[in-house]
Amino acid sequence: MRKVKISDIASKAGVSISAVSFVLNGKEKEMRISKSVARKIRQVAKKEGYHPNRAAVSLRTGESKIIGLIVDTISGSFFSRLANVIETEAGKYGYKVIYGSTANGSEGSEQLLRILSQHNVDGYLVMPEARIESQIASLIKRKNPVVLIDSYFAKLGVPYVMVDNFQGVADGVSWLYEKGYRRIGFVGSDLDMVQMKDRVRGYSDTVKAKKLKIPKGLICETVYGMENTMLIRKIADYVKKMRPDALMFGANYLGVAGLEALTGLGMSVPADMGMVCFDDMDIFRLYPPGITAVEQPIHEIGHKAVEILMGEMGVIPVSVKKSIMIKGHLVERNSFRVG
Amino acid sequence: MRKVKISDIASKAGVSISAVSFVLNGKEKEMRISKSVARKIRQVAKKEGYHPNRAAVSLRTGESKIIGLIVDTISGSFFSRLANVIETEAGKYGYKVIYGSTANGSEGSEQLLRILSQHNVDGYLVMPEARIESQIASLIKRKNPVVLIDSYFAKLGVPYVMVDNFQGVADGVSWLYEKGYRRIGFVGSDLDMVQMKDRVRGYSDTVKAKKLKIPKGLICETVYGMENTMLIRKIADYVKKMRPDALMFGANYLGVAGLEALTGLGMSVPADMGMVCFDDMDIFRLYPPGITAVEQPIHEIGHKAVEILMGEMGVIPVSVKKSIMIKGHLVERNSFRVG
DNA sequence: TTGAAAGCGCTAACAG
DNA sequence: CTGTTAGCGCTTTCAA
Numbered sequence: 001m002r003k004v005k006i007s008d009i010a011s012k013a014g015v016s017i018s019a020v021s022f023v024l025n026g027k028e029k030e031m032r033i034s035k036s037v038a039r040k041i042r043q044v045a046k047k048e049g050y051h052p053n054r055a056a057v058s059l060r061t062g063e064s065k066i067i068g069l070i071v072d073t074i075s076g077s078f079f080s081r082l083a084n085v086i087e088t089e090a091g092k093y094g095y096k097v098i099y100g101s102t103a104n105g106s107e108g109s110e111q112l113l114r115i116l117s118q119h120n121v122d123g124y125l126v127m128p129e130a131r132i133e134s135q136i137a138s139l140i141k142r143k144n145p146v147v148l149i150d151s152y153f154a155k156l157g158v159p160y161v162m163v164d165n166f167q168g169v170a171d172g173v174s175w176l177y178e179k180g181y182r183r184i185g186f187v188g189s190d191l192d193m194v195q196m197k198d199r200v201r202g203y204s205d206t207v208k209a210k211k212l213k214i215p216k217g218l219i220c221e222t223v224y225g226m227e228n229t230m231l232i233r234k235i236a237d238y239v240k241k242m243r244p245d246a247l248m249f250g251a252n253y254l255g256v257a258g259l260e261a262l263t264g265l266g267m268s269v270p271a272d273m274g275m276v277c278f279d280d281m282d283i284f285r286l287y288p289p290g291i292t293a294v295e296q297p298i299h300e301i302g303h304k305a306v307e308i309l310m311g312e313m314g315v316i317p318v319s320v321k322k323s324i325m326i327k328g329h330l331v332e333r334n335s336f337r338v339g
Numbered sequence: 340m341r342k343v344k345i346s347d348i349a350s351k352a353g354v355s356i357s358a359v360s361f362v363l364n365g366k367e368k369e370m371r372i373s374k375s376v377a378r379k380i381r382q383v384a385k386k387e388g389y390h391p392n393r394a395a396v397s398l399r400t401g402e403s404k405i406i407g408l409i410v411d412t413i414s415g416s417f418f419s420r421l422a423n424v425i426e427t428e429a430g431k432y433g434y435k436v437i438y439g440s441t442a443n444g445s446e447g448s449e450q451l452l453r454i455l456s457q458h459n460v461d462g463y464l465v466m467p468e469a470r471i472e473s474q475i476a477s478l479i480k481r482k483n484p485v486v487l488i489d490s491y492f493a494k495l496g497v498p499y500v501m502v503d504n505f506q507g508v509a510d511g512v513s514w515l516y517e518k519g520y521r522r523i524g525f526v527g528s529d530l531d532m533v534q535m536k537d538r539v540r541g542y543s544d545t546v547k548a549k550k551l552k553i554p555k556g557l558i559c560e561t562v563y564g565m566e567n568t569m570l571i572r573k574i575a576d577y578v579k580k581m582r583p584d585a586l587m588f589g590a591n592y593l594g595v596a597g598l599e600a601l602t603g604l605g606m607s608v609p610a611d612m613g614m615v616c617f618d619d620m621d622i623f624r625l626y627p628p629g630i631t632a633v634e635q636p637i638h639e640i641g642h643k644a645v646e647i648l649m650g651e652m653g654v655i656p657v658s659v660k661k662s663i664m665i666k667g668h669l670v671e672r673n674s675f676r677v678g
Numbered sequence: 679t680t681g682a683a684a685g686c687g688c689t690a691a692c693a694g
Numbered sequence: 695c696t697g698t699t700a701g702c703g704c705t706t707t708c709a710a
Contacts, residue, residue, distance in 0.1 A: 005687060016697045021689060032695055054457045055403065056687035058394035059702050066437070066458070073423060080419030084412060087440060096454060098405070098437045101426060115435060118393045119405070259625055268627070283622040286598055288607070344703060355681045360705060371679055395703035398686050681710080686703105693698075 004048045013037075013044040020045070024052070058120050067309065068116040069099040070109070070126045077252065077281055078296065079127065082149070085302030086125060093310050095122070102132065103225075109135050117144075123313045125149060125305055145312035149305050151194055152323070159312060159322040161305040165195050165278070168294040168328035169202030169248060172276035175292060176246045177210050179336035181274045184212070185244030187235060187254050190224040199250045199278060217242055228257065235261040239273075246274030246336075252281045252293075259287065275335040278328075290333030297326050343387045352376075352383040359384070363391075397459050406648065407455040408438040409448070409465045416620055417591065417635065418466065421488070424641030425464060432649055434461070441471065442564075448474050456483075462652045464488060464644055484651035488644050490533055491662070498651060498661040500644040504534050504617070507633040507667035508541030508587060511615035514631060515585045516549050518675035520613045523551070524583030526574060526593050529563040538589045538617060556581055567596065574600035578612075585613030585675075591620045591632075598626065614674040617667075629672030636665050 006024075010017045015037060022028055023041045044050075058064045067090055071079050083099065090097050098119060100112040109132040116124070123145035126136065133153050139146050140156060148160035169186075176184050186203040188196050200219065207214050220238040222231055235258050239247075249255035255277030262273060269275045269291060277284060280293040304324055311318035345363075349356045354376060361367055362380045383389075397403045406429055410418050422438065429436050437458065439451040448471040455463070462484035465475065472492050478485050479495060487499035508525075515523050525542040527535050539558065546553050559577040561570055574597050578586075588594035594616030601612060608614045608630060616623060619632040643663055650657035 006689095007687080017688085018690075018698080019696065022696095025689080027690095034695070037696085051453060051457050053398070053459070053687050055394050055397035055459050056702090057689080059392070059398050059686090059704090060688050060690090062702080064394065075420045075423040077416070077419075080416075080422070081414045083419070084414040084440065087438065091439075096437050096439065096458065098435050099426065100430075100435065101423065114390060118390050119435065120392070120394050256621060256625065263625075263627065282595060282620075283625055286595065286602075286622055287626065288602065345705095346703080356704085357681065357683095357706075358679095364705080366706095373679070376680090392703055395686090396705080398688090398702090399704050399706090401686080679710105682708090684705105684707085686705095688702090689700105691698105691700085694696085 003053070004050050005053065006050070009041065009045050009048060009050050012048065013041050015041060024050075062120060063122050064120040065094055066096050066098050066119060066121045067123045067125060068119075068121040069097045070112065070116075070124060070128075070132075071099065071101050072103045072127065073101050078279055078298070081298050082127075082302050085299050086306060089303050089306035093306070093315055097125075113139065123147070123309045125309060127151070145309055147305050147309040147312065149301065154194075159308050161301055161308065161324055161326065162195070163296050163301065163328045164325050165198035166202040166205075168278050168296075168330075169199045169250065170206045171328070171330045172248050172278060172292070172294050173203055173206040174210075175330060175332065176248065176274050176276055176336070177206075177212075179246075179274060181246035181336070182212055183218070183243070183245045184214070184248060184274075185218045185220060185238070185242060185246070186248050186250065187220040187222065187238070187258060188250035189222040189226075189254060191221055193224075196250060203248055203250075215242070218244060222254065231257045232261045232264065236265055239265060239267075244273075247276075249275070249277040252277060252279040252284075255279075255291070255293070256281070256283060259283075259291075270335045270337050274337060276330075280331055284333070285331075289335075291335040292333045293331050294328040295331050296328050300326050342392070343389050344392065345389070348380065348384050348387060348389050351387065352380050354380060363389075401459060402461050403459040404433055405435050405437050405458060405460045406462045406464060407458075407460040408436045409451065409455075409463060409467075409471075410438065410440050411466065412440050412442045415592070417618055417637070420637050421466075421641050424638050425645060428642050428645035432645070432654055436464075452478065462486070462648045464648060466490070484648055486644050486648040486651065488640065493533075498647050500640055500647065500663055500665065501534070502635050502640065502667045503664050504537035505541040505544075507617050507635075507669075508538045508589065509545045510667070510669045511587050511617060511631070511633055512542055512545040513549075514669060514671065515587065515613050515615055515675070516545070516551075518585075518613060520585035520675070521551055522557070522582070522584045523553070523587060523613075524557045524559060524577070524581060524585070525587045525589065526559040526561065526577070526597060527589035528561040528565075528593060530560055532563075535589060542587055542589075554581075557583060561593065570596045571600045571603065575604055578604060578606075583612070586615075588614070588616040591616060591618035591623075594618075594630070594632070595620070595622060598622075598630075609674045609676050613676060615669075619670055623672070624670075628674075630674040631672045632670050633667040634670050635667050639665055 006020050010020045020041050023038045028038045087097050102109045127149045128151045146158055148158050150162050152160040188200055275291055277293045280295040284291040284293045310316045345359050349359045359380050362377045367377045426436050441448040466488045467490045485497050487497050489501050491499040527539055614630055616632045619634040623630040623632045649655045
């Protein structure tokens with residue numbers, strides 16, 4: 001069962017190669033090929049099971065029908081769920097996704113970008129946990145379509161899709177306030193990254209708006225990539241020292257670590273501590289009696305990111321809004337002390 | 340900054356195209372190209388930032404340096420962590436991975452395979468939650484390198500890497516037995532799939548070996564792909580009806596659903612029920628006071644799968660063992676009643 | 679030791 | 695309306 005190529009179809013159908021190419025690419029209108037010939041070609045192609053060799057098309061046209069997905073690590077829950085919807089959404093446009101992570105032992109971002117470019121990827125979807133602003137800049141300079149997910153680089157004007165980090169955290173903190181907490185702490189990481197900055201702002205602005213006077217140290221700053229046990233210890237130390245009555249966590253893995261830290265301290269949620277986490281996870285739903293979290297609209301993020309990228313790539317008409325901010329949704333559970 | 344190609348290097352270095360190609364592919368020995376010319380070529384190539392156009396190479400050689408990863412859904416925890424190590428491992432051999440899922444709204448497995456073949460993927464890594472035995476068979480017939488992960492098709496003799504499902508469950512059940520449980524139930528799914536069959540056997544053989552007389556109904560059979568609420572209800576009904584004193588779960592999502600079912604019933608682990616789950620998850624570690632689970636050696640699985648595939652693809656010498664079974668590891672926690 | 683040249687399968691400009 | 699043909703960038707045979 002050899003691979004059937006365009007010339008096979010042409011000879012089987014008794015027409016020229018170009019006729020086949022035009023018909024199969026839906027360009028019969030422009031080239032005014034007769035209806036009957038077109039039908040015949042299509043029929044033969046289907047019968048023979050013809051499918052274009054992408055390498056040849058790619059070589060000829062410079063398009064690969066592949067988009068590159070660049071993440072820090074795909075094993076996080078948010079990332080992997082998102083990767084899944086991106087794969088589905090891209091598939092709707094006939095694109096496959098090839099992915100690469102910039103973290104853990106993989107090649108660096110430079111190398112990664114190079115490899116993707118060797119594969120002629122048509123566009124890039126980037127979730128820059130890592131700091132690759134300069135690489136993105138060079139991508140843009142070479143007119144490569146790029147869409148950023150969950151982050152943005154103010155200077156570059158790259159299209160992006162992100163959740164409203166500010167609002168999400170603000171909602172969480174307000175919820176804790178309404179439940180009666182007055183010494184609400186915040187656990188964040190790498191405060192120089194945009195997303196995190198917005199989350200911190202969501203916290204401090206809300207705290208200010210509620211006229212809570214919070215000592216500076218109530219913000220616990222952790223380092224992204226920190227070893228898990230260190231992270232847990234750091235949070236535990238912070239809790240012991242600052243004695244917040246409730247905690248707003250800036251990322252799901254922080255919430256998980258927080259839970260472990262509290263367990264280690266012999267404390268539990270909500271008996272000893274109120275809690276809300278930005279970004280939902282299974283465990284927050286299951287951990288008795290359920291921990292309130294800000295759910296990220298994964299599906300919408302993936303959908304929009306692919307849509308905008310397709311616009312950038314010229315696959316669909318480009319929409320007016322090249323960057324969008326999507327609201328998260330507060331999923332209320334029982335991580336608060338009653339009464 | 341145009342893309343630099345092989346002819347650019349050739350002219351810049353004052354040699355022929357073929358000389359460049361040979362040197363850059365490390366074939367200078369065979370073609371006996373002089374040391375000095377070779378050095379010059381390499382130097383120019385590096386300076387100009389030359390990287391081969393993969394589409395051209397692929398068209399010429401039929402190799403793409405891409406492997407296809409086929410999963411049911413990449414959003415599950417086991418899958419996504421595995422995808423991550425596969426990406427890293429494949430990268431070590433200079434391969435990228437392109438992936439596709441066969442579930443949720445994506446194209447069917449047939450279509451997926453077709454698209455991957457259009458992209459000239461050099462080999463396939465398949466985690467067949469879905470039933471695609473016949474498609475795999477046709478892949479094999481066309482001499483495509485394939486390695487199965489976490490499953491195998493007895494008839495086809497396709498190389499596979501999998502965890503020892505039988506032993507893993509047996510260990511879990513034995514652990515429960517040692518903790519004093521005598522009416523141990525099993526929750527599995529789709530009992531006709533190989534992995535699950537082995538897990539069921541791990542359960543029933545152990546139960547038999549311990550001389551427990553267990554009524555038939557103590558095995559709770561669920562359907563893969565069942566809606567989550569239905570799943571939870573099914574487990575809850577089963578627990579109410581059969582009154583097991585401990586539960587062995589055959590997959591992590593079943594364990595999670597089980598936890599929810601128990602919560603719904605007002606029961607908790609370990610006060611009202613002993614529990615072990617096949618395949619570990621964050622939540623089992625965090626759920627107070629910790630649920631014993633059989634951990635799958637993700638890293639080793641991914642490593643071996645890629646290694647075997649590379650052997651099949653002729654990238655490395657093929658090893659003797661084309662299929663391997665890896666032992667899981669029982670992570671003991673406190674999901675048992677003391678005393 | 680090196681270079682010329684044939685194609686891999688496809689698209690699209692151009693000539694009938 | 696339809697067919698011919700020139701490449702896309704690369705590998706590799708064959709001749710020099």
